[in-house]
Amino acid sequence: MQLGGSIVRGGLLVWTMNRKKAFSKFPEMRTKRLILRKPTMKDAEWYFEYFSTPEIVWGGGEPGPKNMEAAREELRRYMIDLYQRRRGFRWIITLKGESQPIGTLGFYKWVPSAGYQAEMGYDLAREYWGRGIMTEAMKAVIDFGFERMELNRIEIYIMPRNKRSIKMIRNLGFKREGLLRQRYFDEFGNFADDVLFSMLRSDWEELREDWKKSR
Numbered sequence: 001m002q003l004g005g006s007i008v009r010g011g012l013l014v015w016t017m018n019r020k021k022a023f024s025k026f027p028e029m030r031t032k033r034l035i036l037r038k039p040t041m042k043d044a045e046w047y048f049e050y051f052s053t054p055e056i057v058w059g060g061g062e063p064g065p066k067n068m069e070a071a072r073e074e075l076r077r078y079m080i081d082l083y084q085r086r087r088g089f090r091w092i093i094t095l096k097g098e099s100q101p102i103g104t105l106g107f108y109k110w111v112p113s114a115g116y117q118a119e120m121g122y123d124l125a126r127e128y129w130g131r132g133i134m135t136e137a138m139k140a141v142i143d144f145g146f147e148r149m150e151l152n153r154i155e156i157y158i159m160p161r162n163k164r165s166i167k168m169i170r171n172l173g174f175k176r177e178g179l180l181r182q183r184y185f186d187e188f189g190n191f192a193d194d195v196l197f198s199m200l201r202s203d204w205e206e207l208r209e210d211w212k213k214s215r
């Protein structure tokens with residue numbers, strides 16, 4: 001597949017317009033147990049509480065929002081505008097039959113100059129860990145990334161301390177590329193190392209049939 005070619009021939013503007021057209025409707029998804037839906041400003045109260053819980057702050061290495069106003073601003077910027085500007089997608093996870101969000105996941109850093117790759121992020125409320133819920137959501141979203149966004153490469157950056165997250169993505173088939181020294185910050189604003197993992201389209205092509213069977 002020659003994704004880069006379309007950028008050179010059509011120019012960035014055309015490519016961005018095509019992307020808007022292709023994703024004019026937010027791509028909600030269903031898996032065996034889950035609904036992955038569009039975030040809205042009605043999620044602000046949940047966002048505030050959820051992104052302030054210690055496990056989520058620790059895992060993501062970001063301090064929680066200071067107050068409701070900051071929570072609204074973050075929700076708008078990191079989840080709603082991300083899609084409006086077609087720079088990525090962030091889905092809210094709910095269990096089928098329940099309306100309360102239990103986590104989020106998605107793609108960001110999907111920029112026009114490198115539209116063949118994007119970064120992934122994810123988080124799940126503590127009480128739902130260890131049931132394969134994030135693994136189930138990740139498979140659906142990764143399929144979406146390679147099939148619909150036409151990615152060739154997905155990146156995930158994780159702090160070395162986050163063994164649980166590393167285990168999950170290794171089980172999914174991501175490969176470790178290396179340690180990036182002091183690439184980002186921890187939740188206290190101190191520089192912290194990240195480990196870079198990736199999945200290529202060719203890796204995914206080997207996995208997808210098995211994933212389909214487990215759906």
Ligand SMILES: CC(C)(COP(=O)(O)OP(=O)(O)OC[C@H]1O[C@@H](n2cnc3c(N)ncnc32)[C@H](O)[C@@H]1OP(=O)(O)O)[C@@H](O)C(=O)NCCC(=O)NCCS
Pocket residue numbers: 055056058059060122123124125128129130131132133134135136157158159162164165167168
């Ligand atoms: C990272 C995070 C999403 C992982 O959640 P999780 O529940 O451990 O991940 P999974 O849902 O895939 O669960 C995998 C575990 O469930 C078990 N499991 C149970 N049923 C399963 C099923 N049907 N399919 C797959 N795994 C299943 C697996 O055996 C595995 O358990 P193990 O760790 O004892 O081997 C979660 O720890 C989190 O949100 N942390 C805070 C935020 C964060 O760190 N985000 C990532 C930043 S890089």
